[in-house]
Amino acid sequence: MNIKHLMPISVVTLLLNITAVAVAPVGICYGRIANNLPPPTVIVNILKSNSISYLRLFNTDPATLQSFAGTGILLTIGVPNEILPFLASSANNAALNWLQSNVFTNIPANQVRYIAVGNEIFHKDPFYTPHLLPAIFNLHQALQTLGLSDSIKLSTPLAATVLANSFPPSSGTLDPHLRSDVVPLLQFLQKTQSPLMLNVYPYFSYINDRTHVSLDYALSRLENPVLDGSLQYRSLLDANIDALVYAMEREGFEGLPVVVTETGWPTSGGEAANVENAAAYNGNVLTQARNGVGTPRKPGIELEVYLFDLFDENEKVGEEFERHFGIFGVNGVKAYDLRFN
Template sequence: MYNSLQHEIKFAYSRGFFAVAVPIGICYGRVANNLPTPSDAVNLIKTNGISSIRLFNPDPESLRPFSGTGIQLTIGVPNEELPSIATSTATAANDWLQSNIFAHVPADQIRYIVVGNEVFLKDPFYTPHVIPAIFNIYEALTSIGLSEKIKISSAQAASILSNSYPPSSSYFDPNILPDLTRLLQFLRDTSSPLMVNVYPYFSYINNPQFVSLDSALFRSGSSLHDQDLVYDNLFDQTVDAFIYAMEREGYGEIPVVVTETGWPTAGGEAASGENALAYNGNVVKRGLNNVGTPKRPEIGVEVFLFDLFDENEKDGNEFEKHFGIFGTNGVKAYDLNFH
């Protein structure tokens, strides 16, 4: 395990890491039986000038077509892989990285490795394995000289916040604080971001009496005044809620990357192409213009839009299957531009 006190860390955002337009990424989910081939998907991604993709697992068939394209990849370590990586050695973690990732795409295309998705609270069986797996993967990357180039984190659901309203009163669920604090310490020591999945759509449909559609869709409406800051949309409120919660635990400097956000086109209340375009269009515009949040106005928020295609085999509510920005025929579901 690395020594977290060996050197002083200068954080990515404070040294200008997000000083220019932040990347607009797209999640490439594959829980479907009608998707284009990975090669066709990569051609679609290239044609549309998308430069950053998140893959939820390192499937070789999906990875290989990205090799040599220059597209930056964020690759997930699936939850079910965490126990074996956590209980092995850094050498074994390196073997896993070599066979599952680096054998298929060059290291210089890997932006982030996401160790587990929404484990804390939502998939608690794997919680004890997240931090040990991260340490082993970090040691593996260090041993091959890639720990500065490839950053490691773990994507979290918004539910890890016990309270998120108003943002300045936010705090993490106390049940996960021991593990979460270890994660935050690692992120601070390695200049890595907290990764969070942010869905104003879920907030709206679950709490329509408290959350307005205008606020969820970045439309002008009533503003929230919180201390000396003013919020006019739910996205900013949610991101800043995480920042305030980290600050409460002594980790207020850590950058935030939104690893999933999006709006469905069908299958639920307010799910439509028009609303998806309004939401995702504003997210893209903010990224291109390096727009921060009220809490961090000078720091653009890196985001990954969910999802490249509809996923017809996803579990849960019907709308879960309808986040696709593109149809399986490659035609945009709505006129979203990425530049």
């Protein structure tokens, strides 16, 4: 089987070591490329009423950040790709000033869990690759200056295309063309005890090659498992995560945690994009995370996963299904039955 059949086009999970918060280690992404989103107070109510305590934002919109201040919701805050060159500059304490002006004036530091620097840079915005690590280094130094480098971790969400091989998972290896950029990133993550972030969409793998990827495998409910030595895979999500784990181990980074920063299934607009499949996929992800079963390669290790997306995004470009990942309607009602607690 060709490895491209298993890895999604777009590219999420960290060991959750929180004992004080008795909730499932699952969050949700809040994409805002839409013109019909409800006001912040409604969004906070949706999250709280569904016991969602972890949220990923894709930028530092002040009003959005301020709406979550004091709610107890823990945030992963995104740094837009286009400002990486600015943050990579050391002039006038650019990174420190940016953090203070754009983040900590709007949200208490104790509500910031991660800062996701850029998004899928190597995959969709390679122009910014030279700026990624310098920006991360400068932001880390700024967090150190503020005394926050132990509590707020820095990373960057990667697409699954950082792997050259992914099937079977035990053959996972980095793309040799990206290795010179990815390995220094892994070194930083290991040194700072930060997670590797991965965006994983089995849906894309399925629609791109239905001949080799079954719907049940993509939906994490395969009855007859795919074998990899002594390990059994009933879930393409598990296989994708473990392929990355193996690839990191090959580079000498054993034990580096992984956070799934995006995964989900569309409800409309494409092949197999419907409410039933979205409910099945996201429900299986929630069950796996809530039960702490881990993956075949890392059994019993809890996964921190961020489901995509809070709402449909009606102004998103691309294929029609890209606009239909919403788990909730803009009226706050779930598009399908999905229990976070």
